[in-house]
Amino acid sequence: MNKKLIALLTLCLLLLAGCGKENAAATDEKAGADAVLDTEKTYVVGLDDTFAPMGFRDESGELIGFDVELARDAAKRMGIELDFQPVDWTMKEQELESGNIDFIWNGYSITPEREEMVAFSEPYMDNRQIIVTQNDSPVNSKADLAGKRIAVQGESSALKAVMEDAAFVDTLAEVPVEYATNVECFKDVEAGRSDALVVDEVLARYYMKENGEENYKVLDENFGEERYAVGMRKDDVALKSALDQAMKEQKEDGTYDKIYATYFAK
Numbered sequence: 044m045n046k047k048l049i050a051l052l053t054l055c056l057l058l059l060a061g062c063g064k065e066n067a068a069a070t071d072e073k074a075g076a077d078a079v080l081d082t083e084k085t086y087v088v089g090l091d092d093t094f095a096p097m098g099f100r101d102e103s104g105e106l107i108g109f110d111v112e113l114a115r116d117a118a119k120r121m122g123i124e125l126d127f128q129p130v131d132w133t134m135k136e137q138e139l140e141s142g143n144i145d146f147i148w149n150g151y152s153i154t155p156e157r158e159e160m161v162a163f164s165e166p167y168m169d170n171r172q173i174i175v176t177q178n179d180s181p182v183n184s185k186a187d188l189a190g191k192r193i194a195v196q197g198e199s200s201a202l203k204a205v206m207e208d209a210a211f212v213d214t215l216a217e218v219p220v221e222y223a224t225n226v227e228c229f230k231d232v233e234a235g236r237s238d239a240l241v242v243d244e245v246l247a248r249y250y251m252k253e254n255g256e257e258n259y260k261v262l263d264e265n266f267g268e269e270r271y272a273v274g275m276r277k278d279d280v281a282l283k284s285a286l287d288q289a290m291k292e293q294k295e296d297g298t299y300d301k302i303y304a305t306y307f308a309k
Contacts, residue, residue: 084124112302194232
């Protein structure tokens with residue numbers, strides 16, 4: 044076989060491979076566009092039911108909160124039924140992937156690592172990772188925490204933000220102490236076992252309001268800003284599309300602002 048014929052055959056094979064990839068991509072895109080939401084299914088929201096004011100239980104044990112009310116209203120607009128399932132927050136992505144839940148909806152921060160694992164809705168709230176101490180603490184800056192102990196929720200965006208500041212972590216007496224919930228982190232600081240906690244500002248502001256804001260101090264420095272969104276499986280194309288539309292309507296007709304005022308009004 045001469046060199047010209049070999050070159051021609053190679054070119055044909057490359058063209059066929061390219062066409063195959065384009066056709067496959069077009070097929071996947073069409074499948075996504077044609078996906079239909081299953082309104083007969085009951086969808087499950089995975090959450091940490093101690094994360095006030097996003098999702099928590101009132102004195103009677105009823106599940107309430109900003110995200111819970113948003114989810115219930117969105118479900119009505121989408122024409123679906125919802126169940127709420129408390130999950131181990133450290134296992135939330137695994138629960139989603141296994142099909143035990145359909146949404147991670149509970150002050151869920153967008154991060155590059157999470158974007159590799161889940162499909163996010165459009166962002167609906169801004170947040171910061173703040174540092175909280177007791178009001179009479181001598182700690183007034185990150186530098187003042189040198190040689191001291193801090194508490195964070197395990198597998199949280201707060202923990203990730205702290206650990207990314209390697210220079211800061213190196214100044215601590217030990218690696219950040221991890222707890223299952225942010226409430227436990229507050230309790231640890233209140234008991235004097237830790238000198239500060241790093242926590243979502245949304246949760247912290249609510250907790251301090253409910254437990255005596257005068258008892259706490261928020262440092263001027265923080266560990267960065269972030270955005271909250273809802274996590275879904277990447278192949279749930281129709282579900283994401285329907286949710287994005289529902290959340291857009293909530294903001295346009297004032298529903299979002301009304302629910303927000305219930306939990307965050309001064």
